[in-house]
Amino acid sequence: MPRSLPPLSLHAWLRYDAIQRLLPAGVERVLEVGAGQGAVGALLAERYDYVGLEPDAASFAVAAQRVGPERLVQGDDETFVADESFDVVCAFEVLEHLEDDVAALQRWQRFLRPGGWVLVSVPAGRDRTGAADRRAGHLRRYDRDDLADTVVRAGLVEPVIVAYGFPLGYALEAVRNVVARRDLKRTATATERTAASGRWLQPPEWSAHATHVAATPFRLGQRPFERSSLGTGLVARARQP
Numbered sequence: 001m002p003r004s005l006p007p008l009s010l011h012a013w014l015r016y017d018a019i020q021r022l023l024p025a026g027v028e029r030v031l032e033v034g035a036g037q038g039a040v041g042a043l044l045a046e047r048y049d050y051v052g053l054e055p056d057a058a059s060f061a062v063a064a065q066r067v068g069p070e071r072l073v074q075g076d077d078e079t080f081v082a083d084e085s086f087d088v089v090c091a092f093e094v095l096e097h098l099e100d101d102v103a104a105l106q107r108w109q110r111f112l113r114p115g116g117w118v119l120v121s122v123p124a125g126r127d128r129t130g131a132a133d134r135r136a137g138h139l140r141r142y143d144r145d146d147l148a149d150t151v152v153r154a155g156l157v158e159p160v161i162v163a164y165g166f167p168l169g170y171a172l173e174a175v176r177n178v179v180a181r182r183d184l185k186r187t188a189t190a191t192e193r194t195a196a197s198g199r200w201l202q203p204p205e206w207s208a209h210a211t212h213v214a215a216t217p218f219r220l221g222q223r224p225f226e227r228s229s230l231g232t233g234l235v236a237r238a239r240q241p
Contacts, residue, residue: 006039007208013215018164018235033091038063085113092121096138105154121235135180156238162226168218169232
């Protein structure tokens with residue numbers, strides 16, 4: 001863990017548990033598309049040569065304090081030019097915001113070394129779209145088969161998909177939906193919601209250790225269900241041929 005633990009929500013800790021177990025061995029350079037406020041980036045930057053892309057100025061400012069401005073680029077994947085290739089390109093809670101998710105996965109592969117990996121997370125359950133999804137600017141949720149089909153159509157191979165979030169994620173999601181129903185009236189457009197999604201319901205700095213400790217038994221408890229259809233999110237890893 002980094003010297004100063006970043007503040008992740010309980011749900012984000014459940015997601016990170018799945019993420020770290022799918023990170024391939026032998027990885028050195030990691031690019032994160034959509035770094036948000038840099039909480040996950042701070043964890044990755046402790047282990048890897050990390051670069052994060054974040055277009056939202058407010059989120060970028062927070063991420064720069066957590067990760068270091070030298071490891072971040074304020075911009076998106078369409079304008080970013082990499083000096084070197086990466087072993088892994090990751091994007092957590094990004095694909096569901098994009099009109100063409102297959103095209104995005106294809107675009108990200110230009111940053112990879114030959115045989116490099118893509119690692120993504122998305123909200124699970126096509127039939128469980130709720131107010132929190134609309135508040136965050138989500139265009140879709142994914143069933144396991146949806147996500148597998150998306151990465152394969154993007155030209156990636158050897159997909160591995162795990163679920164996370166059972167059972168705690170269901171309760172957390174219900175609370176987010178209640179909050180979101182009130183918030184929707186104050187956030188005008190889907191574009192604005194997407195831009196602000198990395199800042200919505202983020203925990204304060206002082207809560208970092210508390211959320212980490214509170215999430216620990218649930219991180220362990222969700223693992224037996226990672227190959228099932230249970231859970232509130234999916235994490236997928238696939239390789240460039």
